[in-house]
Structure formats: C-alpha cells, structure tokens
Amino acid sequence: MRKVSNVSLKKPIFVQGLPGFGNVGRIAAHLMVKFCGAKPYAELYSPSFPDYVTANSKGICRLPRYEFHAAPMKQNDFIIMSGETQPSFDDVLSHYSICGEVLDFVEKQNCSFIITLGGVPITEEKKQVYVAATSPRLALEFMEKGAVIYSKGKIVGATGLLLALAKERNLEGVSLLGPTSGFQADRGAGYSVFKFLMKALGNEIKEGL
Amino acid sequence: MRKVSNVSLKKPIFVQGLPGFGNVGRIAAHLMVKFCGAKPYAELYSPSFPDYVTANSKGICRLPRYEFHAAPMKQNDFIIMSGETQPSFDDVLSHYSICGEVLDFVEKQNCSFIITLGGVPITEEKKQVYVAATSPRLALEFMEKGAVIYSKGKIVGATGLLLALAKERNLEGVSLLGPTSGFQADRGAGYSVFKFLMKALGNEIKEGL
Amino acid sequence: MRKVSNVSLKKPIFVQGLPGFGNVGRIAAHLMVKFCGAKPYAELYSPSFPDYVTANSKGICRLPRYEFHAAPMKQNDFIIMSGETQPSFDDVLSHYSICGEVLDFVEKQNCSFIITLGGVPITEEKKQVYVAATSPRLALEFMEKGAVIYSKGKIVGATGLLLALAKERNLEGVSLLGPTSGFQADRGAGYSVFKFLMKALGNEIKEGL
Amino acid sequence: MRKVSNVSLKKPIFVQGLPGFGNVGRIAAHLMVKFCGAKPYAELYSPSFPDYVTANSKGICRLPRYEFHAAPMKQNDFIIMSGETQPSFDDVLSHYSICGEVLDFVEKQNCSFIITLGGVPITEEKKQVYVAATSPRLALEFMEKGAVIYSKGKIVGATGLLLALAKERNLEGVSLLGPTSGFQADRGAGYSVFKFLMKALGNEIKEGL
Numbered sequence: 071m072r073k074v075s076n077v078s079l080k081k082p083i084f085v086q087g088l089p090g091f092g093n094v095g096r097i098a099a100h101l102m103v104k105f106c107g108a109k110p111y112a113e114l115y116s117p118s119f120p121d122y123v124t125a126n127s128k129g130i131c132r133l134p135r136y137e138f139h140a141a142p143m144k145q146n147d148f149i150i151m152s153g154e155t156q157p158s159f160d161d162v163l164s165h166y167s168i169c170g171e172v173l174d175f176v177e178k179q180n181c182s183f184i185i186t187l188g189g190v191p192i193t194e195e196k197k198q199v200y201v202a203a204t205s206p207r208l209a210l211e212f213m214e215k216g217a218v219i220y221s222k223g224k225i226v227g228a229t230g231l232l233l234a235l236a237k238e239r240n241l242e243g244v245s246l247l248g249p250t251s252g253f254q255a256d257r258g259a260g261y262s263v264f265k266f267l268m269k270a271l272g273n274e275i276k277e278g279l
Numbered sequence: 280m281r282k283v284s285n286v287s288l289k290k291p292i293f294v295q296g297l298p299g300f301g302n303v304g305r306i307a308a309h310l311m312v313k314f315c316g317a318k319p320y321a322e323l324y325s326p327s328f329p330d331y332v333t334a335n336s337k338g339i340c341r342l343p344r345y346e347f348h349a350a351p352m353k354q355n356d357f358i359i360m361s362g363e364t365q366p367s368f369d370d371v372l373s374h375y376s377i378c379g380e381v382l383d384f385v386e387k388q389n390c391s392f393i394i395t396l397g398g399v400p401i402t403e404e405k406k407q408v409y410v411a412a413t414s415p416r417l418a419l420e421f422m423e424k425g426a427v428i429y430s431k432g433k434i435v436g437a438t439g440l441l442l443a444l445a446k447e448r449n450l451e452g453v454s455l456l457g458p459t460s461g462f463q464a465d466r467g468a469g470y471s472v473f474k475f476l477m478k479a480l481g482n483e484i485k486e487g488l
Numbered sequence: 489m490r491k492v493s494n495v496s497l498k499k500p501i502f503v504q505g506l507p508g509f510g511n512v513g514r515i516a517a518h519l520m521v522k523f524c525g526a527k528p529y530a531e532l533y534s535p536s537f538p539d540y541v542t543a544n545s546k547g548i549c550r551l552p553r554y555e556f557h558a559a560p561m562k563q564n565d566f567i568i569m570s571g572e573t574q575p576s577f578d579d580v581l582s583h584y585s586i587c588g589e590v591l592d593f594v595e596k597q598n599c600s601f602i603i604t605l606g607g608v609p610i611t612e613e614k615k616q617v618y619v620a621a622t623s624p625r626l627a628l629e630f631m632e633k634g635a636v637i638y639s640k641g642k643i644v645g646a647t648g649l650l651l652a653l654a655k656e657r658n659l660e661g662v663s664l665l666g667p668t669s670g671f672q673a674d675r676g677a678g679y680s681v682f683k684f685l686m687k688a689l690g691n692e693i694k695e696g697l
Numbered sequence: 698m699r700k701v702s703n704v705s706l707k708k709p710i711f712v713q714g715l716p717g718f719g720n721v722g723r724i725a726a727h728l729m730v731k732f733c734g735a736k737p738y739a740e741l742y743s744p745s746f747p748d749y750v751t752a753n754s755k756g757i758c759r760l761p762r763y764e765f766h767a768a769p770m771k772q773n774d775f776i777i778m779s780g781e782t783q784p785s786f787d788d789v790l791s792h793y794s795i796c797g798e799v800l801d802f803v804e805k806q807n808c809s810f811i812i813t814l815g816g817v818p819i820t821e822e823k824k825q826v827y828v829a830a831t832s833p834r835l836a837l838e839f840m841e842k843g844a845v846i847y848s849k850g851k852i853v854g855a856t857g858l859l860l861a862l863a864k865e866r867n868l869e870g871v872s873l874l875g876p877t878s879g880f881q882a883d884r885g886a887g888y889s890v891f892k893f894l895m896k897a898l899g900n901e902i903k904e905g906l
Binding site for chain 3: 742744745746747748749750751752753754755756757758759760784785787788
Binding site for chain 2: 159160162163165166167201202203204205206209219220221222223224225226227228230231233234235237238245
C-alpha cells in the first residue's frame with residue numbers, strides 16, 4: 071500500500087468497483103472517478119495479482135495494482151478504488167488477505183461507510199439495481215431509494231467478500247449489483263449502478279455523461 | 280471459531296454432515312438439526328472457504344461458514360455441524376487444517392464420539408447404509424445395528440478425513456455413508472443415513488418427518 | 489514421520505517406488521517387499537497428501553501415507569518406501585518438501601545408497617531398464633550390469649526429484665526406469681525393474697515369483 | 698542461489714531470457730551466451746520450479762534451475778540468465794518471489810542495467826522488435842535504435858514482471874520483445890531480438906552465426 075497524495079478527507083465513503091461479471095463494478099467506479107474529478111490517492115500492490123505487466127501508451131511498464139482515488143465533494147468525501155484485476159479465482163486465501171488489507175486502509179482512513187459495486191448474472195430484462203447490506207435497516211433504506219433487495223443469492227469475488235468481511239469488523243455498507251447478461255463489458259449496467267449510487271447519495275447527474 | 284451460545288452439554292456426540300456426493304451428509308445433518316430442535320451453538324469461519332458470499336432473504340450478506348448446532352437430548356447430547364461449502368478440492372492443506380480446527384473444538388467440548396455423514400457413489404439399488412470406523416469393534420457394533428462394512432473403498436473429503444484424523448488423536452467414531460447415484464442432491468439417501476443414525480443411537484423417528 | 493519398529497539396520501540401501509507412469513515404481517517396490525519379507529518400519533503422514541481416506545477390508549479408515557519397510561538381508565539391508573499416492577501434480581512446493589523429509593529420514597538412518605524406481609513413457613517394444621545417476625561412475629556401473637543410460641530425458645515426480653535432491657546433499661544413488669506404454673498399471677515393467685535391481689545387487693530371483 | 702565462478706565483473710548489464718511465447722527469450726539468451734563466449738557464473742534453485750528432473754547425455758540427473766553466465770566484453774560486461782523452465786502459470790506468488798531473488802542478486806552484482814528478452818503473440822508479418830521500458834527516456838532511446846514502442850499491451854510472465862519489479866527498486870531497464878506467431882520455438886524471432894540487442898549495445902554480429 072503506497073500513499074500518493076496527502077489530500078485530507080472527512081469521514082469519506084469508500085467505494086469499490088473491480089472487474090467481474092460484465093465489468094459492471096469497474097465501469098461504475100470509473101464513471102464515478104470521472105464524474106467526481108477524483109485524483110490518485112493511493113496504490114495497492116500484491117504478489118497475489120497476476121504475473122503479467124501492462125505497458126502504457128508510452129511503453130512504460132508497471133505492475134498490476136488497485137488504485138484509490140480521492141474526491142472531496144460537497145455532500146460526502148469519497149475514496150474510490152478500482153483496478154484492472156482481481157487475484158485468481160482459485161487463490162481464495164489471497165482474496166481474503168487482500169480484502170483484509172483494503173479494510174485496514176479503510177479503517178485507517180476513518181471511512182464511515184463502504185459501498186461495493188458489481189454485477190450479477192441475471193437474465194431478465196429489467197434495469198434494476200440490486201442491494202445487499204450489512205444490516206436489515208440499510209437494505210430497507212436503499213430499497214426505499216429504488217433498489218431491489220438481493221435475496222437468497224450469491225455474490226462472487228471481492229464485491230461480496232469485502233462487504234461481508236467489513237460486517238465482521240462492525241463496519242456498515244452495501245453492495246449495489248447491476249444485472250448483466252454475461253462476461254463481456256456491460257457499459258449500460260455499469261452506468262445504471264453508477265447513476266443509482268450518485269442519486270442515492272444526493273448527487274444529481276446530467277444524462278449526457 | 281466463534282461461540283454463539285453457552286448451552287451446557289454433557290459429553291456430547293459430534294455429528295458432521297457437509298456437502299459432497301449427493302449432498303447426503305448435509306441433508307442428513309439438516310434433518311437431524313430439525314428432528315432434535317438443535318439450536319445455533321458456534322460458527323467456524325476460514326479464509327480457505329470459497330470467496331463468494333451469500334445474501335439471505337432480507338438481503339443481508341454473510342461469509343461462508345460451518346455452523347454448529349447443539350441439542351441436549353434424553354439419550355445423548357449432540358453437537359451437529361454442517362455448512363454450505365467445503366474448501367476447494369485442490370486445496371488439500373486447507374482440508375487438513377480445517378479438520379484440525381474442528382477436532383480441536385471437538386476435544387475442547389469434551390465430545391465422547393464422532394460421527395461423520397456422507398455419500399458414496401455406488402450404483403446398486405439397495406438402500407443400505409455403509410459404515411467405516413476407527414476400530415474393528417466399532418465397525419462390528421454398527422454392523423450389528425444394520426450397517427454394511429465399507430471395505431476397501433475411498434472416502435473423499437471431510438467425511439473421511441475428519442474420522443481418520445480423529446483416529447490419529449485416539450478419538451473414536453464412525454462414518455455413515457449413504458449410497459447415491461450422483462452429484463445432484465439425494466434427499467432419499469440423506470434420509471436413510473439420518474434414520475439409521477437416529478435408530479442406532481436409540482431415538483425413534485416417526486415416518487412422516 | 490512415525491517409527492513403527494526398532495529393527496537395527498546396517499547402512500541400509502534406500503529404495504523408493506511410488507505410483508506414477510504405469511505404476512512401475514510402486515509395483516517394483518511391492519515385489520521387493522514381498523521378496524525380501526520386509527517388515528513395517530516407519531510411516532510418513534503429510535497434509536499435502538490427497539484428502540481422501542481409505543478403508544481396509546474390515547472397514548477401518550486411515551490417512552494416506554508413505555510406508556517404509558525394513559529388510560535385513562545377507563548382501564545388504566534395505567529400507568523400501570512405497571505408498572498409494574503422491575502429492576498433487578500442481579503442488580510443486582509439497583513435492584520438494586516431502587522429498588526433503590524423506591531425505592532427512594534417509595540420512596538419519598545412515599543409508600549408504602538411494603535407488604528410486606519408476607516408469608518412463610517410451611513406446612518402443614524392448615524390455616530394457618534405464619538408469620539415471622548422481623555421477624557418471626554410477627551410471628557406467630549400472631550400464632555394465634545391463635541397464636541403458638537414460639540420456640536427455642525428463643524424470644517426472646518423486647522418482648527424479650528425490651534423486652536430484654539427494655545429489656544436492658552429496659548422497660549417491662540411481663533411478664531405475666522401466667519403459668511403459670501408459671497410465672494403467674504395468675506389472676510387466678514393474679517386474680523387469682524389480683528383477684534388474686535384485687540382480688544388480690547380487691540377489692538371485694526364481695522366475696516363478 | 699549458488700555461485701560457481703568468481704570472475705570479476707564491472708557494473709555488468711543483466712540480460713534475462715526464459716522460456717515463453719515461441720521461446721523467443723530463451724533462444725535469444727542462448728545465442729548471446731554463445732556469441733559472447735559466456736561462462737557459468739551462478740545457479741538458482743527453487744522449490745517452485747516444476748517437479749521433474751532432467752538427465753543429461755551421460756544420464757546424470759539434475760534439478761531444474763536458472764543458469765547465470767558471465768561475459769566480460771569490451772563494451773560491457775554481461776550476466777546472462779536463462780533456464781529451461783518458469784514456475785507454473787498458476788503459482789503467482791512464486792513468480793514474484795523468484796523475480797525478487799533474481800533482483801537481489803542483480804543488485805548485489807552491482808548491475809547497471811536490466812534487459813529482459815521475450816516474445817509477444819502478434820500476428821502481423823513485420824520482423825520488428827518491440828520495447829517496453831522503466832522510463833520514457835529509455836523507451837525513446839531504444840526507439841531511436843530501431844525498436845517499436847510496445848504500447849498498451851501486456852507482457853506475461855517473468856519477462857515483464859522482472860522489469861516492473863526492477864522499476865519498483867529504482868533500477869533501470871528495458872524489455873525487448875520479438876513478435877511470434879505461437880507456442881512452438883521461434884528461432885527467427887529469437888535471432889531478431891538477439892541481433893537487435895547486440896547492435897543496440899554496440900556489438901557487431903556476423904550474419905553467419
């Protein structure tokens with residue numbers, strides 16, 4: 071974990087969007103970074119990330135990583151985390167330990183609330199956003215804001231794991247899940263999740279984004 | 280490992296039924312929890328369990344876990360352990376270490392006897408229950424109660440491993456195995472194993488359960 | 489590692505035959521145990537062995553293990569190691585660490601020489617036995633006894649690894665490899681390797697074994 | 698890590714070429730060892746390497762390893778590392794830790810520069826050499842020498858990982874990548890990379906090599 075900025079944040083909301091079903095979480099997080107004008111804040115490197123390296127447009131190589139962006143906003147300050155990868159599906163221990171590292175950081179940054187963004191493979195047409203939460207009160211609160219309770223389902227990977235591990239630490243939060251048909255990038259579902267989140271938190275979005 | 284109740288138990292019998300062939304063990308353990316009116320007693324969490332999370336009917340998420348239920352009964356007190364998962368097939372080290380944690384708990388609870396419930400992929404029609412044991416005397420004892428000796432076979436996963444590791448600690452016990460045709464949930468085989476176990480331990484079951 | 493006998497051995501030769509190509513090594517080791525009337529000497533258990541358990545003819549379950557048999561013979565004393573399993577192909581670290589444990593035992597028992605028995609997937613018809621060694625002198629010595637130098641090939645699994653790791657400890661030894669067509673048990677190749685070994689070490693075998 | 702020579706080198710350039718796409722890196726490194734008349738310098742063994750063993754032409758077995766050759770040259774001294782293997786694709790942790798061990802050695806040898814050689818699966822016909830670097834200045838420098846910037850791509854395995862981890866230690870270097878059609882050994886691409894490298898470093902090659 072490497073800090074790259076010293077922006078001061080006030081009890082920020084932590085938002086995570088990583089690759090997964092339809093890349094919904096990652097797309098939603100990227101939209102949010104753009105919308106909020108969030109700036110690089112910290113980076114997490116891990117030997118559990120895949121062993122490839124990416125070269126940018128100038129041919130400069132770098133390790134896979136999670137990127138944290140900070141956005142001081144009127145309503146709330148945000149830390150938005152995304153990345154181009156997750157640990158391998160098979161490497162369960164790494165999933166747990168990296169979520170643990172993220173939560174250590176979340177606690178150290180004094181975050182007041184955790185929101186994980188992701189996709190769920192649901193075939194129906196409706197453009198709903200589903201919610202799972204750390205408490206019945208929170209699930210109801212987001213239901214009143216327009217989400218559908220995600221009941222009796224599984225949430226795969228870091229989207230669910232971070233939230234469930236947060237609950238074990240007595241942190242509060244929700245997962246917002248966009249239904250998506252498949253494995254290719256689903257920009258529509260990502261946008262729905264992003265739009266719902268911004269509205270739920272009291273930020274108006276112009277449709278043209 | 281987290282205790283969730285302080286019910287006092289007298290040299291309880293420990294019963295384990297996890298998912299596996301035909302889900303026989305898990306089904307039998309669930310029937311037993313219902314039959315005995317067993318109450319939540321403890322929970323085991325592990326970073327070796329799969330990295331998905333389950334949401335309940337109210338949308339509340341939680342980590343995968345093993346659940347221990349306690350049932351103080353006339354004949355015997357029981358601790359019944361079940362769960363929705365096992366560590367990955369490939370992660371052998373985790374299988375050993377989690378069975379070790381379970382046995383530490385079993386010893387601490389002063390359990391007098393261990394019974395693991397599971398399925399075996401046997402194609403014949405007969406509705407027998409097979410028994411493997413930590414000693415010839417026990418195998419014979421359960422044979423006299425109607426089980427068939429499970430000879431020269433393999434017992435895959437926690438069903439066999441817990442018993443063999445228990446034997447290494449000089450604990451006593453048996454595996455009761457219901458023959459099942461395949462990988463889909465086999466409620467019939469689960470019921471047979473459950474029924475045999477209850478009868479073997481001196482509990483009468485009304486057929487309507 | 490658990491000692492089960494206190495037979496006293498004089499600079500024994502260590503012989504290893506585990507499952508693998510055509511089960512040649514395991515078959516050869518079993519023939520040798522029978523021929524020498526070798527008695528149980530020690531057992532090695534490891535959480536890296538597969539997570540299944542085997543029940544014997546009386547329904548008694550036990551963990552997978554390596555078994556060491558001791559045979560005090562006229563020409564040489566032997567310790568013969570076999571087992572029903574190897575660690576998973578994927579679990580390379582376990583392969584190295586278990587071979588290390590075996591070699592610790594080999595050194596502690598003051599073994600003078602190491603022989604690993606195995607199969608090689610060679611399609612030609614000839615019933616030769618191949619040899620790889622820790623030194624050119626030894627390779628030549630076994631060539632003179634009738635083996636063919638195994639040149640420019642790979643030796644997969646514990647058969648090769650134990651020998652190469654032994655060499656790193658300045659121990660001496662050879663691998664004797666029986667060509668076999670495939671993955672099913674090849675009793676003929678196992679017998680050839682066994683026969684060659686016994687002859688090379690100066691023990692006459694009656695053909696009827 | 699085992700030193701096998703005490704040749705004294707002056708701020709050597711470290712060159713790595715391991716098996717991978719089209720074996721380009723390994724082929725280029727071998728050509729360089731031959732061209733420079735490099736001598737064995739050090740060896741790296743690891744329990745993360747595959748569990749097979751290779752027998753040489755005399756039947757002598759040895760563990761898989763990375764081999765380091767030293768070449769004191771007029772223009773620059775070189776340490777050239779190659780090997781017949783990489784850790785398994787799945788074992789990401791080992792990839793990181795072995796690259797770390799290599800870089801510890803690189804720093805201890807006071808290497809001034811790191812060059813990793815590899816292949817990239819590119820279908821176009823042109824026989825270019827691609828470059829990725831630890832800094833824009835270096836990428837430009839090698840572009841001026843005739844390489845094409847490798848932009849927005851992935852570099853898989855040790856070729857990319859060593860460079861990116863080197864960058865984290867503030868070491869400088871480049872990856873030189875030969876486009877190759879596939880998985881079989883591509884001697885042409887290996888030769889192109891080797892030739893480019895020698896020319897870039899000011900060593901003339903006679904075409905007949």
